[in-house]
Amino acid sequence: MSKRFRFIVVLLVIALCFVFLHPTLKWYFWTNQEDKALALASREKIKDYSENMARADVDKLIEMAASNSTEPLSEKYAPIIKEAKNRRKALGMEIPYQWTAQDVAASFKLSSKEKFIPIAQSILETAYRDSILGIKNYQTNAVKLGLDLSGGMLVIIKADLDAAISADGASSDTIADSKKAAMTLAMDTLRSRIDKFGLTDPVIRRQGDDRIYIEMPGAADADKINSIIMGRGILAFHIVDDEATQAFREYYRNNPGKTFDADYNLLNPEIIPEDCMVLGVYHKDAYGIDERDDREPFLVVKKQAGLEGKHLVSVDTSTDQRSNNPLVNFSLDAEGAKIFAELTTNNVGKRLAIVSDNKIKSAPNLKEPITGGSGSISGMSATEANNLKTVLRTAWLNVPLQLETQQVVGASLGDEKINEGIKALQWGLIAVLVFMLVFYKEAGINACIAQILNLYIMFSILSAFNLTLTLPSIAGMILTIGMAVDANVVVFERIKEELRLGKTREASINAGFEHAFSAIMDSNITTFIAAFFLSILGTGPIKGFAYSLAIGVVSSVFTALFVSRLIFDFGTQTLKLEKIHISWRKL
Template sequence: MNRYPFWKYCLILVTVVVGFLYALPNIYSPDPAVQISGSSAALEITQRDIDKAEAVLKELGIDYFGVEFDKSNGLLRLRERDDQLAAQRKIQEALGGDFVVAVNLAPTTPDWLLNLGASPMKLGLDLAGGVHFLMEVDTPKVLAEEIENTEEFINKHIRKERLRGVAVRAKAGVITVTTETDELRTQITGMFRKDLPELQYERVDEAGKYLIRAQFSEAYIREKEDYAVTQNLTTLRNRVNEIGVAEPLVQRQGRNRIVVELPGIQDTARAKAIIGKTANLEFRLEANASTLASQREKYPQRDEQKQRLYGDASVEKRPIVTGQNVTNAQVGYDPDTSLPQVNITMDSQGGSAMHRKTRDNVGRRMAVLFIEYKTHTKRTLDENGDEKIIYSQIPESSIISLATIQSALGKSFRITGLENPQSASELALLLRAGALAAPMGFVEERTIGPSLGAENIALGVKSVQLGLIMVLIFMLVYYRVFGFAANIALSLNLVLLIAIMSLFGATLTLPGIAGIVLTVGMAVDANVLIFSRIKEELANGVPPQSAIKAGFERAFETILDANVTTFIVAIILYAIGSGSVKGFAVTLAIGIVTSMFTAIVGTRAIVNLIYGNRRVEKLWI
């Protein structure tokens, strides 16, 4: 009586062993490190690059160890976390803009645990600290492009209406239209009122000419800036989600800046490479004899061999569609050549534009122009002698594909001519995440400590320890042998909770610690209900073995009801809560599942081992 079958004991034992294995990596503290990667997927890390980085560390007198690298990443582990920023800055200067150098926390989990899929639990910024990026959106470029498009629209109207004696010039955000007669000026202003209501203009007579000076209204400028920042904010969030950064903070700051905060244990070099990359595609027709000189541009080809053979390619200035029209992009392989390609799907507007243009230009070549803005850093001294950092965005454009249009294209087509699978994967990721509405550069990068302070974090951990110890003592004193069984189950509950959070990549935050404290209380509450029921049965004269069975079985429904309702609350908190609330909800939900298992199944297994299958005259409870 009151014994589990052998298979059930085996199941519990396996669960406990697996729990310990997957919780074990959390005892290994990560090392502060500096990570090096290429600014593009095609750039490989070599021994020479690592040697340069090591030379910098030796020059700075920074103690380091555990140098490791492969083709895509290099990692130098440091002794002190305070040395990370100084090392990162100097190594970046030494390697140049072709590399991304970022601070990181390198795991120290043994290989045998990693081979089992066991890794440390992720910690939120408030516990582990992390990296803070402040990025600035180049809103003046957005307005400059809008001015250029408006200038082109006015010129098209002039050509369409065949107006003579009209000149259009745009400079410093002001569009100036010069006409030879007042009647022409009146006609142009009529077009402004009808088609360009966002422009504010004035009529000026100057040197026998009739002028219109127009510029965007302040409200329109603010609207375009807000759109650019909002679009970039959405794109950044998508990119962070694509690379799997846990518990990130991506939010707007001020008029044209965005803050990105990433937990310290993430691959921040990879994150910085993807987040900081302002890249887009433009599909343009190759220029031909009928293309005006003012409407053509030359770009180098991305493939070095093609560049040597054919040189720069001349393409039309105005694109057919851009990466902003892309709704999906996936990596594939050309069935004929087995080379990597990107399969693209466009929105209806982009698909229609592509179809019209290619339908009318079968036989001409179409270029896929890849435009990337790289952040360049310049350090100078201000009037006070303090170091001043100036960031600038330098565009680098190249043609990745130049192919003949065989037939009219639609919403779906493919891009070939990519260097390797890594380049194809990176391009697909950037296109899936969405195009940036404006170039964007890093204004500030720094490591951040725990947001609530090391003292508060230590107190939070201490509260868990003290709470657990007091509960263990109370259960042992008040319930004796049964309390001993409950204490073992409670300890296993914490191990399983940490193991599940580690296994599924959940992030522990300071509110999550509060969830652990609550889980301890809930697990004990379940045991108290069971033990109280056993006492009631014994008081009613029920034999000890029957009292044990009745206590566990009759208290089960009450425990289940209480935990299910709490679990539903945890799901609601996770669904509608912000980052810190979600951290609490995740810990609470996992804790409910583990406490149900340990309080009911685990505790009863221990009690069965002690009292089961033998005659018992008295229970120590």
């Protein structure tokens, strides 16, 4: 293997590792605390912040334009300046060297500020939103800190799969598949519910056959979170009263401030029929949160649910073969099929509101009776179809859950352990590097470079696979440092033996690596096998230790046999060195 090829491989590995590690570096070292706090907030808070900042910036812009200010606009107005520049180019207008508020206003060719304000606010809000969500994305892809380091809540939930299968009436031939589907549904449902809290990347994974392991960093309100996790959810289908809806719209149009109280309860319940209620119509906005529909904000629906979500058996999406439009397909159990057949037969031509947590998520038209126990919902985009599928699948959970374990770890304890772990890692690395420099002289520099690169690769792989950094993980890294040095020591001692035989630098290096290869590979392969089985059979902290140990074994072999050899060859072939200083005493 040529030196050039090894050099190219090392450069490619370093570059690839930087790509993997970039989100971690960006989040922990290149993002200030204020931006971190915003990115860690719920999407509702991010939306409020973006709207308020955009509104304040536009007010300032209008004020500057009204006062004929010649002050150049700051960098925060760059998105509006970009749009104004595009408009000037399209109109063939001159582009200013420095932009002022008057230049921007003139670029939009709008005489009314009422028209300019919503456009400017939308542009700036989008910029703020994209910036914060971009930082949030870095956090998502960065190395995570476990609960023992960051604090938070650990929950282990047992899913009663037998009860769920019994309720669904699955046959003996399909029990295994039904249990797998029930477990997947339970995890998806819990993930959907936990996301409502805006928590920072909760860890949700399957543990064993029927348990769900959940880590929620920073979670404080344990009782509230448990009530949501353990709840069964609310999903129902209600018939829309179109006549009452039309009457309500007229009333709301004429009395917008006198229709609801602060909690959106009707101030005058008599404006709708006694057997009806008013619910808001919602869709997912650019932040991924529910937003009331501007075109049709409210619908009047029957109070009595026509069908409860517990009768849903399966939900999936497909594409209409004729129109190529997205479809949401659903099927019901036997009881639900009878209820739905009667409901749709008696209400053909009306709309059926799909209600989750007192929010209307969709209201498709009933074109014909649905009597076969299954049906399809059309007339929406692919994104809307996926959102509706998620609602139908996760709003009602027919799998009984039982809380088995709950632990709360304080953040202050986590900070203390982080500092202790980092200090242990630092002092361990420093001690090893000093020993190698003192004991192996020039070759010790080689080992130091390999060790630093070894840690760099380890953290990069942790980031690439979104693994969680815990105290056992740090222990595995510290152990890896010693093991990586062991590989260098084996190579260096073999080289010294060859030098004692009177061989040249190049011959000693070649023979040293050749003779040490099998010993290094044997020891590291056995360690990797042990780490592999620990990762499979172990749980929690043991898995973290096993993962970091396995990653460390791979990276230390690469740095000891590949990178270290490249550095030696560089000195021999490029720098034309004839001697090698590899011992603190004379050979």
